[in-house]
Amino acid sequence: DVKVTQSSRYLVKRTGEKVFLECVQDMDHENMFWYRQDPGLGLRLIYFSYDVKMKEKGDIPEGYSVSREKKERFSLILESASTNQTSMYLCASRGQNRNTIYFGEGSWLTVV
Amino acid sequence: AQSVTQPDIHITVSEGASLELRCNYSYGATPYLFWYVQSPGQGLQLLLKYFSGDTLVQGIKGFEAEFKRSQSSFNLRKPSVHWSDAAEYFCAVGEDTGRRALTFGSGTRLQVQP
Numbered sequence: 528d529v530k531v532t533q534s535s536r537y538l539v540k541r542t543g544e545k546v547f548l549e550c551v552q553d554m555d556h557e558n559m560f561w562y563r564q565d566p567g568l569g570l571r572l573i574y575f576s577y578d579v580k581m582k583e584k585g586d587i588p589e590g591y592s593v594s595r596e597k598k599e600r601f602s603l604i605l606e607s608a609s610t611n612q613t614s615m616y617l618c619a620s621r622g623q624n625r626n627t628i629y630f631g632e633g634s635w636l637t638v639v
Numbered sequence: 640a641q642s643v644t645q646p647d648i649h650i651t652v653s654e655g656a657s658l659e660l661r662c663n664y665s666y667g668a669t670p671y672l673f674w675y676v677q678s679p680g681q682g683l684q685l686l687l688k689y690f691s692g693d694t695l696v697q698g699i700k701g702f703e704a705e706f707k708r709s710q711s712s713f714n715l716r717k718p719s720v721h722w723s724d725a726a727e728y729f730c731a732v733g734e735d736t737g738r739r740a741l742t743f744g745s746g747t748r749l750q751v752q753p
Binding site for chain 2: 531562568571572619627630631632635
């Protein structure tokens with residue numbers, strides 16, 4: 528069974544803290560994504576990666592960075608967390624050639 | 640740029656009634672279309688997808704969707720709704736290569752009345 532695992536389901540961080548959200552997939556997928564989900568806005572793409580050490584900005588990259596040192600792992604980094612980054616973060620992966628995109632269960636981040 | 644519109648933010652139906660959730664897309668090439676469902680506090684689960692061929696596609700949990708190119712629509716339907724269908728539903732559009740991300744609509748929240 529395919530699996531995208533987000534290790535932290537619920538986090539509470541203080542303003543200004545550096546935050547790491549980790550995502551691991553076991554499907555040997557080349558492409559991985561980080562989305563942010565907010566009520567009424569749907570899913571918005573933050574960053575994606577189509578290969579190890581490769582990354583591209585999505586629609587809302589400001590305030591975020593990413594790291595992909597290994598094929599199976601894609602990390603989202605908030606360099607200095609702010610309250611407007613309180614949200615649900617969804618990681619996803621997808622193989623090449625029209626394959627389905629698979630999602631993790633999400634990480635709920637609250638910045639206080 | 641591609642975009643997806645789900646005009647209904649919230650829909651309430653009675654259990655056993657039929658359901659149709661609307662989705663309109665804007666896309667420059669042949670679209671690849673998806674419907675996902677999200678239960679509270681969970682990630683997204685794929686219901687069905689359209690890549691090519693028959694414009695009526697069947698998915699899991701008794702859902703189906705019809706691709707209408709002339710209307711730029713990909714509406715989701717179910718003939719008889721169950722209480723367990725209460726969730727949020729997202730329509731998405733993307734390219735055929737996995738390199739590109741999907742663009743999602745803002746979602747429709749479905750409430751089922753007993």
